[in-house]
Amino acid sequence: MAKKKQTKAHDEMSFLDHLEELRWHLIRSVLAVVIIGIVAFVFSEFVFDVIIFGPKSMDFPTYRMFCNIATSIGVESDFCKDELPFTxxxxxxxxxxxxxxxxxxWVGFVVGFPYVLWELWKFISPGLHPNERKHSRGFILIASILFFMGVLFGYYVVAPxxxxxLGTYQVSEQVLNEFDIGSYISAVRTSVIACGVMFELPIIIYFLTKVGLVTPEIMKKYRKIALVIVLILSAVITPPDVTSQIIVAIPVLVLYQVSIFISKMVMKREAKKDGKLMKNA
Structure with a gap:
């Protein structure tokens, strides 16, 4: 009974009331990001030395893994160097x-992402039907898991x-690689955030299918175009070598296939719902 009253009250809210409610959700989200950011600022030495500058050290797990693979097959690799030749x-x-x-x-945003999603969901969910809210349970958990999977992929694969x-590339030995701190951090941040957003593809497709903008047939029809777009995105966030682009493209293509399956499930569910409505009519 209380839920019905709450939904009814939400429906009766004016446009300005909705804006006011959205404003408070945004304020709480920003406060969460700022609070986590303050903690990150206090422990900035750990954030920079261990996390941000982690991919700069040849002891980074990714480099060790590729070095071991190259050594096991008897191939020389740049991943086995003592240090990267840049400052x-x-x-x-x-x-x-x-x-x-x-x-x-940015650390505040990444770590606080689940809370930001929760605030967004609190604003959107009262406007959904009870069945839609029921079928959307676990949205925050799944979206957060996908985002953090993308963040980890970006940090441990794309960034290193x-x-x-780029750190070992030289047009001439006379030119030294001395990167500005802003440029280095931008490379790490872009890799991490871009991958985190790309891994949200199944969630995006779910909602686009719910509103009727996407169907499994459309996704299958434009699969080749999607492949080209994925390769372009991979080229943007990775160095211009084919191996790196393929490594980034593979999980995105897998997510695309998963999104097609999710779109099919949503369409079947919507078809069953329409069938029930027709029978009740």
Whole structure:
């Protein structure tokens, strides 16, 4: 009874009331990001030395894994070097402070992503039908798991591949690789956030299918175009070598196939629902 009253009250809210409610959800989300960001700022030494600069060290797990694979098959590899031939520097007065602040904010967003999703869901869910809310249970958990899987993939696969390739690339021995701290952090951040967003593809397809914008037939029809788009995206967030692009493209293509399956399940569920409505009519 209380849920019905709550839904009815939500439906009777004016446009300005909805904006006011959205404003408070956004405020709470921003506060969560800021609080986590402050914690990250306090422990900035750990965040930078262990996490941000982790892919710069040749002791990074990804490099060790590729080095062991290359050694086992008797092939020389750049992943077996003692250190990467580049340095990171700050060329502006406020460069390090600015990098510290923005990194703390991004850490706050990544770590606080489930809470941000929860606030978004609290705003959207009252406008859904009871059956839609029932079938959407686990949305925050699944979306968060996919996001963190993408973040880990970006951090342990895409970021080290990009850093290793770009950090060792030289047009001439006379040109030294001395990267600005902002450029280095941007490479790591782009790899991590882009992969986190890409791994949300099944969730996006689920909702697009629910509103009728996407069908399994459309996804199958444009599969080849999707493959090209995936390869382009892979080229954008990875170094321009074929191996790295393929490594990034494979999980995205798998997610695309999973999204087709999810779209089919949603269509079947909607068809059953329409069948029941026809019988009741």
């Amino acid at each position: 990171i520097q700050s060329r502006t007065m406020g460069g390090q402070f600015s990098a510290d602040i923005w990194t703390a904010i 591949l990009s850093i290793n390739f």
